[in-house]
Amino acid sequence: MPHRHRQTRAVGAALAATAALLVAGLSGSASAGTAPSPAAPTAAESLRADAAPPALLRAMERDLGLGREQAERRLGNEAEAGAVAGRLRADLGGDFAGAWVRGAESGTLTVATTDAADVPAIEARGAVAEVVRHSLADLGAAKSRLDRAAAHRDTADAPVRYVDVRTNTVTVQAVRPSAARALLAAAGVDAGLARVETSAERPRPLYDLRGGEAYYINNSGRCSVGFPVTKGTQQGFATAGHCGRAGASTSGANRVAQGTFQGSVFPGRDMAWVAANSQWTATPYVSGAGGQNVQVAGSTQAPVGASVCRSGSTTGWHCGTIQQHDTSVTYPEGTITGVTRTTVCAEPGDSGGSYISGSQAQGVTSGGSGNCGSGGTTFFQPINPLLQNYGLTLKTTGGGGEDPGEPGEPGGTWAAGTVYRPGDTVTYGGATYRCLQGHQAQRGWEPANVPALWQRV
Numbered sequence: 001m002p003h004r005h006r007q008t009r010a011v012g013a014a015l016a017a018t019a020a021l022l023v024a025g026l027s028g029s030a031s032a033g034t035a036p037s038p039a040a041p042t043a044a045e046s047l048r049a050d051a052a053p054p055a056l057l058r059a060m061e062r063d064l065g066l067g068r069e070q071a072e073r074r075l076g077n078e079a080e081a082g083a084v085a086g087r088l089r090a091d092l093g094g095d096f097a098g099a100w101v102r103g104a105e106s107g108t109l110t111v112a113t114t115d116a117a118d119v120p121a122i123e124a125r126g127a128v129a130e131v132v133r134h135s136l137a138d139l140g141a142a143k144s145r146l147d148r149a150a151a152h153r154d155t156a157d158a159p160v161r162y163v164d165v166r167t168n169t170v171t172v173q174a175v176r177p178s179a180a181r182a183l184l185a186a187a188g189v190d191a192g193l194a195r196v197e198t199s200a201e202r203p204r205p206l207y208d209l210r211g212g213e214a215y216y217i218n219n220s221g222r223c224s225v226g227f228p229v230t231k232g233t234q235q236g237f238a239t240a241g242h243c244g245r246a247g248a249s250t251s252g253a254n255r256v257a258q259g260t261f262q263g264s265v266f267p268g269r270d271m272a273w274v275a276a277n278s279q280w281t282a283t284p285y286v287s288g289a290g291g292q293n294v295q296v297a298g299s300t301q302a303p304v305g306a307s308v309c310r311s312g313s314t315t316g317w318h319c320g321t322i323q324q325h326d327t328s329v330t331y332p333e334g335t336i337t338g339v340t341r342t343t344v345c346a347e348p349g350d351s352g353g354s355y356i357s358g359s360q361a362q363g364v365t366s367g368g369s370g371n372c373g374s375g376g377t378t379f380f381q382p383i384n385p386l387l388q389n390y391g392l393t394l395k396t397t398g399g400g401g402e403d404p405g406e407p408g409e410p411g412g413t414w415a416a417g418t419v420y421r422p423g424d425t426v427t428y429g430g431a432t433y434r435c436l437q438g439h440q441a442q443r444g445w446e447p448a449n450v451p452a453l454w455q456r457v
Contacts, residue, residue, distance in 0.1 A: 043083035043452035044076040046445070048297040051359035051397070055292045059309050059317035063344075066104060071307075074105045075358040078306040081109040083452035084125050085303055086436025089422060090455055092118055097132045097139075098165025100304035109303075112165060132168040134193055139163045140326060142170045142189045147328050147337055149187035155330045158183050159203055162327035162341055165304055169195040171324075175202065201369040201377060203329050213287050214253040214313040214349075215274075217244040217261075224313050224353030226364035227296060227383060228282035229273060229392040235282040236275040238386050239352035240364050241266030242333065250274050253313070263390050267334030270366040271386040272352075284397040286311050286354040295359055295397040299383050300439040300453065301325075302357035308342055309357070310365060310380075312350030315372045320344035322357075329379055331367055339363075339379040345372040355380045361394060384438050388419040394440055416441050425457070432457050 044050070052075055060071040078101060085099035088111050097112035110128040113119070114135050122129035146161050157179035164171045170193055174180035180196040213225045223243035229236055241264045244250070250258045258280055264272035276282070285293040294311070302308060302322055309319040320343035328337040342355070346368055355362040363380035370376020387394060412428035417440065420426070424435040426447060433447035433454040447454035 040451050041449075042080065044079040046450045046452045047079045047082075047300055048295075048359040048397075049075040049079040051295055051297055053292055053294050055317060056294055056309050056319075056356070059319045060307055063309075063319040064104075064307060064321075070105050073107075074307055077101070077106040078302060079358065079452070081106060081127075082300065082303050082306075082437055084109060084127060085111060086422060086453075087455060088122060088125060088127065090434055090436060091121065094135055094137060096136055097130075097134060097168060098136050098163075098304070099127075100166055102305050106306060112168065134168050136163070136165065139165075139168070139170055139193065142187075142193045143326060143328070145187040145189055146170065146172070146183060147335075149183060150328065150330070150335055153183065153186060155179070155183060155335065156202070156332075159330040160199075160201070160327065160341070161329075162324040164195070164324050167195055169193060171195045171197055173197045173199045173201065175200060203367050203369045203377070203379065204331050215239075215258060216251045216255070217248050219249075219251065222313075222349060223351050224311075224349070224365065226352050226354050227286070227361050228284065228395040229387070230282055230395060231273075231275070231390070231392050234275050235280065236262070236273055236392075237282065238271070238273050238364055238383065238390075238392065240366055240381060241270045241272040242366070243272060243352045244274075252280070265389070267331065267336050269338060269385070269389075270336050270381040271364070271389060273386070273390050273392055282395045284395040286356055294356065296356065296361050296394065297359035297397050298439060298442065298445070299361045299387070299394050300437050301382065301384065302360065302362060306357055308344060308355055308362055310342075310344045310346060310350070310353060310355050310378070312346055312353040312365060314347050314349030315345065318345050318372060322362075323377075325382075327379060329367070336366065336379075336381075338385065339366055339381055342378055342380065343375075344378050345370060345376040346378045347371050355383075359397075384419045384421075384440060387440055393417045394442075396442055414441065414447055416443050416445075426454075 057071045081101045089096045095113045095115040099111045102108050111122045112130045112132045116131045119129040157176045158174040160173035172180035177196050184194050226238040244261045245264050246261050248261045252258045259274045259276040262275045284296050306322050323341045325340050327339050327341045350365050353365045361383045363382040366379045366381050368378030414426040414428040419440045420435040421438050428447045434457050
């Protein structure tokens with residue numbers, strides 16, 4: 001943030017027990033005759049859940065009240081849960097109503113459906129089934145109506161709106177409940193779909209910027225580097241749109257000339273990227289506690305309830321959990337949509353900085369409320385839409401980070417550098433695959449190699 005700036009059955013607490021259930025479910029969910037070989041990597045292996053450095057694990061221990069082994073198990077469980085949830089989302093189709101993890105080690109995955117007939121299939125994958133009234137598609141459509149209505153109203157007293165899969169509602173967070181009710185009425189959203197939550201929070205961008213590492217805009221404002229990226233041979237980094245406009249110059253924490261904003265969107269979204277000059281080199285790292293490198297292995301979106309950590313130059317490393325995706329929030333400058341709401345604290349100067357879950361990039365810090373003394377709520381702009389919007393390639397450690405190129409060999413439409421969303425289909429090696437979890441493709445993550453991300457159809 002710139003400084004201006006109903007059934008319950010545990011999947012299992014221990015990693016071995018949880019992974020056994022989830023991996024069995026993952027393998028069993030492939031289409032007939034196309035199950036991955038026994039040597040296929042688990043989701044935790046594919047997404048490098050073991051790559052979390054000591055600095056990130058220490059932050060999880062402090063902020064989530066975990067022991068070291070618990071933190072490590074949690075990251076492995078979350079990787080496996082995301083893969084299982086992705087396959088169930090594909091299998092349930094229009095019945096799917098969301099998924100989330102819970103427990104100190106994220107040992108329980110819950111998957112919601114609108115059809116009780118789906119319960120056996122969900123439980124067969126080692127997940128808890130919950131039958132609800134509204135599908136995820138219906139909740140998303142209701143939130144879109146809210147966003148359209150909000151565009152023509154003053155929503156300062158009802159500043160936050162999100163799809164909450166855990167309560168199966170579209171939630172409006174409001175300083176004055178009457179403001180939320182008026183917005184729901186204007187949008188024509190049925191009361192049975194909605195929930196009003198009273199809150200004194202008035203989110204705002206945190207402007208005096210930094211991030212994983214600080215940078216300065218036009219020699220005045222200060223923000224944080226989000227994630228290093230490339231665009232062809234051009235190197236640079238992703239950050240928040242409210243940090244600067246296209247054409248604004250930047251300098252690094254050392255005050256050395258650094259680059260220029262090439263694109264910026266705010267409000268509406270909160271995304272931007274900076275092209276660096278030849279003195280700066282993009283690396284596949286986020287700056288962690290004590291200057292340690294935290295490696296970035298990809299950009300697979302973590303599920304609701306998953307742990308997530310933030311690097312900011314004002315407050316350093318802090319961790320929390322993902323509360324809701326598909327959130328809209330009204331700042332004094334206007335409304336942004338499509339952000340993710342978290343329990344991670346932040347303060348002015350942290351804007352633009354990195355959100356990471358395990359070794360997977362999640363997004364860049366946008367805004368929020370509270371602080372790291374008393375606690376707070378923050379929102380991040382997801383990284384994959386940002387990469388897609390500007391045609392950028394995330395710099396990664398695991399053989400990825402290549403720029404978009406020719407469709408993947410041995411033939412097909414899959415291509416490294418492309419951002420894929422759940423439900424997208426590609427061809428590769430003469431077969432068709434469906435995307436299970438949102439991510440940017442990279443070499444080594446070809447559909448046939450990563451059953452955590454792709455399902456053969």
